Amino acid sequence: MSTALRDGVQGLDLTLRLTLAVLSLASGVYTYLGVRDLLDGSAATVAFAAAIYSIAVSVGIYAFWSFMMRFLPHVRDFGSRIVLTLAMLLGSAMIVAMSSWLNAAALAGSAAVEQHLAYTLEDYSADLDRAHNRALAAQSLLPDIEMASVRFARLADAERDDGSLTGTSGSGTVVQLLSQMSNQLTGLAGEVRASGERVAALYTEGSAHIQKMRELVSAGGPVAPRTEAFGTEAMGLIGTIAGLQQTSVAAAVKRAADDLAIGFIAPVADGASADLASRQTAIVGNVERAVAAQSVALANAAEEILSVESPPPTRFQPVSTAEAVLRYAGDFLPSWAGAVSIDLLPAVMVIILCVVHAAIRREGDPVASAGTMTAADLITAARLLRDVDNERLAFAAPVPAAMPVAVPVEAPAPTSRPEAAHAEAAPPLAEPAPEPAGPSAQLVDDAKITPLPSNRLGKKE
Numbered sequence: 208m209s210t211a212l213r214d215g216v217q218g219l220d221l222t223l224r225l226t227l228a229v230l231s232l233a234s235g236v237y238t239y240l241g242v243r244d245l246l247d248g249s250a251a252t253v254a255f256a257a258a259i260y261s262i263a264v265s266v267g268i269y270a271f272w273s274f275m276m277r278f279l280p281h282v283r284d285f286g287s288r289i290v291l292t293l294a295m296l297l298g299s300a301m302i303v304a305m306s307s308w309l310n311a312a313a314l315a316g317s318a319a320v321e322q323h324l325a326y327t328l329e330d331y332s333a334d335l336d337r338a339h340n341r342a343l344a345a346q347s348l349l350p351d352i353e354m355a356s357v358r359f360a361r362l363a364d365a366e367r368d369d370g371s372l373t374g375t376s377g378s379g380t381v382v383q384l385l386s387q388m389s390n391q392l393t394g395l396a397g398e399v400r401a402s403g404e405r406v407a408a409l410y411t412e413g414s415a416h417i418q419k420m421r422e423l424v425s426a427g428g429p430v431a432p433r434t435e436a437f438g439t440e441a442m443g444l445i446g447t448i449a450g451l452q453q454t455s456v457a458a459a460v461k462r463a464a465d466d467l468a469i470g471f472i473a474p475v476a477d478g479a480s481a482d483l484a485s486r487q488t489a490i491v492g493n494v495e496r497a498v499a500a501q502s503v504a505l506a507n508a509a510e511e512i513l514s515v516e517s518p519p520p521t522r523f524q525p526v527s528t529a530e531a532v533l534r535y536a537g538d539f540l541p542s543w544a545g546a547v548s549i550d551l552l553p554a555v556m557v558i559i560l561c562v563v564h565a566a567i568r569r570e571g572d573p574v575a576s577a578g579t580m581t582a583a584d585l586i587t588a589a590r591l592l593r594d595v596d597n598e599r600l601a602f603a604a605p606v607p608a609a610m611p612v613a614v615p616v617e618a619p620a621p622t623s624r625p626e627a628a629h630a631e632a633a634p635p636l637a638e639p640a641p642e643p644a645g646p647s648a649q650l651v652d653d654a655k656i657t658p659l660p661s662n663r664l665g666k667k668e
Contacts, residue, residue, distance in 0.1 A: 212567050216560070227272055227553055234306050234549045235265030241309030244316065244528050264306045271298050272553035280560040283568075295554065302550045309529065310546035315539040316528025317430045322535045323526050324424045324437050330521040331420070331444055335413045337517060338451035342406040344512045345457040348505065349399045352460070355501050356392035359385045384494055392501075395463045402456040409451045416444040434525050441523035448520040457512040464505035 239261035246253045275298075279291045312319075363385035420440045423433045526534065536543060 212563050212570075216563055216567075223276065223556060224273075226556070227269055227276075230549055230552060231265040231269040231272075234268055234310060235261040237310040237313040237546070237549070238264045238306050240313035241311075241316065241529060244312070268302060268306065268550060268553075271302070272557070275557045276553070276560055279557055280564040295557065299551055299554060303547060307543075307547045307550050308533065310549060311536075311539065311543050312527075312529040312532045314546055315532055315542035318542075319531035319535050319539060320430045320434060320526065320528055321424060322538055323531045324420075324434065326535075327437075327441070327521065327523060328417070328420050328424055331441065331448075332417055334448050334520045335410070335417065335444065335451075338448045338520075339406065339410045339413075341512070341515060341517050342402075342409075342451045342455045344515070345399060345455045345460060345509070346403045346406070348457070348460050348508055348512075349396055349403070351505060351508065352392050352396040352399060355505075356389045356396060359389035359392065363389060388494070388498055391463075395460065398459060399456050402454055405454050406451060409447055409454060413444055413447040413451070416440050416447060420444070430528075438523050438525060445520045445522075452517050455512070457509045461506050461509035461513065464502045464509060 239257045242260050243253060243257040246256055248256075275291075275295050279288070279295065282288045282291055363382050367382045420437055423437045423440070426433060532539060532542075
């Protein structure tokens with residue numbers, strides 16, 4: 208299995224390099240698109256600066272993961288592996304900081320800006336509704352004012368026609384006072400009613416701004432011009448909301464209610480008789496107390512409306528694509544996942560290589576081949592082979608070497624040739640034993656025995 212794993216690692220080496228190059232290039236392209244919106248200046252300057260930054264990011268990512276793939280899988284020491292792992296984590300964090308968020312800005316920048324516009328639109332809608340409700344709250348005082356006005360007018364008519372208050376009909380002091388109070392309340396009711404019409408007109412204008420802003424948010428096309436148009440509509444809406452806040456007549460009603468009691472001037476009775484004059488004076492006192500009670504009721508109602516504070520309208524703040532992606536990151540998790548995966552996918556490859564090389568070492572198959580072994584590898588292999596042979600010889604029994612034996616040879620018969628009489632007979636030699644192969648050959652060489660010298664045979668006397 209280790210041989211198959213080693214062949215797989217060697218066969219995928221080119222694939223790993225191409226994959227890393229493509230991922231680095233893709234990250235650089237999206238980084239260029241993301242950083243281009245953050246720079247200011249001429250078009251050429253922005254393009255050049257963004258290109259340089261994206262190239263630096265691509266080269267840095269490729270070099271960093273190349274280092275990790277080359278060294279981390281082959282480190283066996285636990286401490287060194289921990290240090291390299293920490294370095295990989297630190298490098299990954301730096302890659303996310305310099306590239307991934309810009310990739311996310313390129314992938315989801317326009318959508319994030321649209322999300323910002325949508326949230327801002329919701330705030331403006333809430334501000335418009337609050338201002339409108341506060342302006343309409345003053346309209347709730349209109350029925351009370353109209354009822355008080357009608358009540359005083361009816362009392363004046365009853366006194367004029369039947370003398371229901373003083374017992375004497377006719378238009379006198381009481382009728383004039385009641386008519387005066389009714390007229391004041393009628394004028395106040397007219398002001399409140401006019402303010403309601405103004406509130407309705409302003410709310411219609413604000414609703415038109417809201418509708419236009421909603422169309423800009425949902426429209427297609429580049430987001431930059433839509434953002435500018437959205438800001439223009441937002442400025443108009445802010446003015447409308449301010450107008451609604453100033454249109455409320457609650458403060459005017461409170462002042463008018465206070466004036467009813469404070470500015471009340473009791474008229475002098477004009478009765479022809481003392482008895483009628485005294486009755487008129489008594490009725491005037493009753494009217495004064497009624498006016499004071501009505502004034503307190505209206506003032507309290509107006510104060511309750513004024514006590515509700517209206518927050519200032521939201522100010523529109525345009526944001527860049529990168530800032531929008533960071534602000535609304537929770538709404539664009541898929542885009543963030545894709546942006547980070549482009550940069551950190553090589554980390555998965557590094558982990559796979561670490562596991563595969565660990566399996567190769569565990570199987571005992573040498574990782575290095577004959578073509579890639581270094582001098583240190585050869586020295587280590589020779590040392591290990593010598594240690595194995597020494598252990599084998601230590602357990603093997605020694606075998607004594609066989610001594611060659613000289614065999615006596617009979618003297619040859621006399622011949623007529625004188626040369627044959629003096630010839631020496633060569634003694635027969637024993638066959639040499641075969642030399643052992645392998646590391647034991649050294650021991651056999653050391654134990655070689657020199658054969659005995661041959662006997663010189665003379666003639667028989």
